[in-house]
Amino acid sequence: xxxxxxxxxxxxxxxxxETHRNQPSCVLRxxxxxxxxxxxxxxxxxxxxxxTYKKGDFIFREGDRSETLFVVxxxxxxxxxxxxxxxxxxIRFLFPGDxxxxxxxxxxxxxxxxxxxxxxxxxxxxxKNDFKEMLAKNPQITYQFLVELTNRLRETDEWVxxxxxxxxxxxxxxxxxxxxxxxxxxxxxxxxxxxxxxLAALIGTTPETVSRKLSHFESxxxxxxxxxxxxxxxxxxxxxxxV
Amino acid sequence: xxxxxxxxxxxxxxxxxETHRNQPSCVLRxxxxxxxxxxxxxxxxxxxxxxTYKKGDFIFREGDRSETLFVVxxxxxxxxxxxxxxxxxxIRFLFPGDxxxxxxxxxxxxxxxxxxxxxxxxxxxxxKNDFKEMLAKNPQITYQFLVELTNRLRETDEWVxxxxxxxxxxxxxxxxxxxxxxxxxxxxxxxxxxxxxxLAALIGTTPETVSRKLSHFESxxxxxxxxxxxxxxxxxxxxxxxV
Numbered sequence: 001x002x003x004x005x006x007x008x009x010x011x012x013x014x015x016x017x018e019t020h021r022n023q024p025s026c027v028l029r030x031x032x033x034x035x036x037x038x039x040x041x042x043x044x045x046x047x048x049x050x051x052t053y054k055k056g057d058f059i060f061r062e063g064d065r066s067e068t069l070f071v072v073x074x075x076x077x078x079x080x081x082x083x084x085x086x087x088x089x090x091i092r093f094l095f096p097g098d099x100x101x102x103x104x105x106x107x108x109x110x111x112x113x114x115x116x117x118x119x120x121x122x123x124x125x126x127x128k129n130d131f132k133e134m135l136a137k138n139p140q141i142t143y144q145f146l147v148e149l150t151n152r153l154r155e156t157d158e159w160v161x162x163x164x165x166x167x168x169x170x171x172x173x174x175x176x177x178x179x180x181x182x183x184x185x186x187x188x189x190x191x192x193x194x195x196x197x198x199l200a201a202l203i204g205t206t207p208e209t210v211s212r213k214l215s216h217f218e219s220x221x222x223x224x225x226x227x228x229x230x231x232x233x234x235x236x237x238x239x240x241x242x243v
Numbered sequence: 244x245x246x247x248x249x250x251x252x253x254x255x256x257x258x259x260x261e262t263h264r265n266q267p268s269c270v271l272r273x274x275x276x277x278x279x280x281x282x283x284x285x286x287x288x289x290x291x292x293x294x295t296y297k298k299g300d301f302i303f304r305e306g307d308r309s310e311t312l313f314v315v316x317x318x319x320x321x322x323x324x325x326x327x328x329x330x331x332x333x334i335r336f337l338f339p340g341d342x343x344x345x346x347x348x349x350x351x352x353x354x355x356x357x358x359x360x361x362x363x364x365x366x367x368x369x370x371k372n373d374f375k376e377m378l379a380k381n382p383q384i385t386y387q388f389l390v391e392l393t394n395r396l397r398e399t400d401e402w403v404x405x406x407x408x409x410x411x412x413x414x415x416x417x418x419x420x421x422x423x424x425x426x427x428x429x430x431x432x433x434x435x436x437x438x439x440x441x442l443a444a445l446i447g448t449t450p451e452t453v454s455r456k457l458s459h460f461e462s463x464x465x466x467x468x469x470x471x472x473x474x475x476x477x478x479x480x481x482x483x484x485x486v
Contacts, residue, residue, distance in 0.1 A: 081401075083408035091400045103393045112397055113404075135386065142385050143378065149392040150346045154355055156399050157334045158324075161356075164444075165326035201407075 026050075026071040026124030029097040032144045040138060047130040051123050059115040059123060060101065066111065068125035070101040075121030076183060076193050079113050090202060092156070093118070093193060095182035099148070105131065118193045163204050166243075171203040172213050173242045176223070180233050190231045269293075269314040269367030272340040275387045283381060290373040294366050302358040302366060303344065309354065311368035313344040318364030319426060319436050322356050333445060335399070336361070336436060338425035342391070348374065361436045406447050409486075414446040415456050416485045419466070423476050433474045 027033050027044045036044070050073065053059060060066055062081060077094040091113055094100055104111045105128055126134070135142045162171055180190050192199065200207045214231075217223045222239045224232040233239070270276050270287045279287070293316070296302055303309055305324060320337040334356055337343055347354045348371050369377070378385045405414055423433050435442065443450045457474075460466045465482045467475040476482075 079400075081404040081408060087408055089404045089407040091404060103397050106390050106393050112401060135389075136382060139379060139382065139385070142382070142389065146378075146385065146389055146392065147349050149389065149396065150349050153392065153396050153399065154346050156396065156403070157322075158355060160399070160403055161324040161332045161334060164332040165324060165330055 026073045029073070030071055030099065031097060032099060032141055032148050034144065036138070036140070040141075044126075044134070047126055047134070049125045049127075051125060053117040053121050053123065055117055055119045057117045059117065059121075060104075060111050061114045062112060063110050064104075065109075066101060066104060067128050068101065069099055069105050069128070069131050070115070071099045071124045071126070072096050073122040073124050076118040077121060077123075078116045078118050078193075080116065081113050088198075090194070090198065093179075093182075096184070102145075102149075168203060168205045168209055169213050169216070170243050171205075172199075172210065173217070173239045175199070175203055176217075176231065176233070177236060177239055177243065180236060185233070188233045189226065190233055192229045192231065196228070269316045272316075273314055273342065274340060275342060275384060275391050277387065279381070279383070283384075287369075287377070290369055290377070292368045292370075294368060296360040296364050296366065298360055298362045300360045302360065302364075303347075303354050304357045305355060306353050307347075308352075309344060309347060310371050311344065312342055312348050312371070312374050313358070314342045314367045314369070315339050316365040316367050319361040320364060320366075321359045321361050321436075323359065324356050331441075333437070333441065336422075336425075339427070345388075345392075411446060411448045411452055412456055412459070413486050414448075415442075415453060416460070416482045418442070418446055419460075419474065419476070420479060420482055420486065423479060428476070431476045432469065433476055435472045435474065439471070 026048055027041055033041075033044060048071075049068075053075075059070060059077065072094050074096055077098075077100070079091045079094065079100065080088050081091065082088050094115075100115060101111065103109065135145070162174060166174070176190070179193065183190065183193070185191070194202070196207045196210055200210045203210075214223070214225060217239070218225050220238070222233075222235050222242075224234055226232055269291055270284055276284075276287060291314075292311075302313060302320065315337050317339055320341075320343070322334045322337065322343065323331050324334065325331050337358075343358060344354065346352065378388070405417060409417070419433070422436065426433065426436070428434070437445070439450045439453055443453045446453075457466070457468060460482070461468050463481070465476075465478050465485075467477055469475055
């Protein structure tokens with residue numbers, strides 16, 4: 001797994017993203033839609049639908065078809081595959097601003113993985129026909145889409161390499177930073193989106209090692225552990241240096 | 244690692260790919276350039292440069308910049324990362340028809356991995372400016388490029404999931420089929436592009452297990468082992484069923 005964090009918040013422009021004519025924040029927050037003229041933004045708002053899902057709901061499952069592109073507006077989503085024996089593998093986590101479902105959309109095929117809401121989420125959808133028309137009329141969006149896909153491929157490649165090449169401590173530090181960077185924590189408090197067991201699986205180690213390494217980070221003053229699922233990120237810069 | 248095998252040979256059209264005005268076969272063989280009109284094909288031939296590399300040469304290394312998109316014309320290329328301690332991780336293998344270097348090109352950044360010739364290879368290059376002009380003028384190429392990138396991302400996601408979810412035997416069978424499908428073997432003889440140690444690393448197991456599983460496949464009549472690096476693929480269909 002890795003998560004998509006191709007675009008920093010800064011790149012989403014200086015406008016407030018939360019409200020725009022009471023529309024979901026699936027346009028201004030989304031890298032592929034940045035730097036568009038007002039007419040195109042209007043048009044986008046017309047074709048976007050908003051859907052909400054409860055924690056634990058599946059937006060789609062492997063083998064499903066869907067007719068839309070999905071964009072995360074609020075909350076966190078997990079993309080995963082499950083083996084015949086029920087074992088799960090997390091492919092990536094998606095945060096506000098990330099699109100997903102593009103493979104099934106562009107190839108007219110079924111989804112190759114599951115998309116599950118890790119908390120209550122708001123998702124915006126754009127129908128296939130509208131999206132393809134949008135691409136045809138706006139080379140800028142198409143180009144930006146290309147750029148974001150090359151980004152996501154790089155992130156996937158790098159994450160998989162990290163698992164193979166980095167030591168456990170650095171992998172864990174990297175994962176914490178990714179969650180921190182993308183999940184808009186309040187008061188530096190990061191709420192882990194997955195259980196410690198899954199966190200361990202993500203970086204190819206055991207839950208015991210994760211616990212030990214977290215305690216080590218705490219003893220160094222990088223983080224403070226709060227209960228079982230929360231972490232105060234005291235010094236992300238020093239964590240970054242470790243990576 | 245996984246390899247890019249998004250497009251079957253069949254999808255490259257019925258025309259002979261090997262010669263076109265003595266130009267390298269980097270246009271007709273390449274999925275992103277399929278179904279183009281003759282004028283665009285002419286133009287492509289004008290802007291494409293051909294380069295040859297010897298086995299073991301690096302086309303680029305992590306941290307390098309380059310001004311071109313690369314397309315494999317002949318031979319096989321390995322994309323990999325190397326840790327500070329010299330440990331290598333193969334990200335993917337590229338075969339004739341595959342493009343690479345798109346991240347550095349589109350993002351104007353350095354390469355995040357190495358590209359190494361696994362045998363004598365011929366590579367076609369298209370300069371950044373020419374390629375961007377080509378995209379701007381041909382929405383069809385841009386769209387096809389999008390499709391191929393979503394394909395490559397799916398393949399990467401699926402390969403990584405396979406490593407996590409499939410049993411070793413099925414991973415090995417899948418890897419053999421990937422090499423077989425893309426490397427144009429003659430007389431059903433597949434020459435392994437990497438040493439057994441690396442093959443084992445690719446599927447997350449030991450060289451001893453690889454040897455044992457290969458012998459098992461041989462005893463089932465799926466393959467015939469010829470020396471240390473060659474395999475006769477007797478019954479790829481039964482191997483496929485195993486996956």
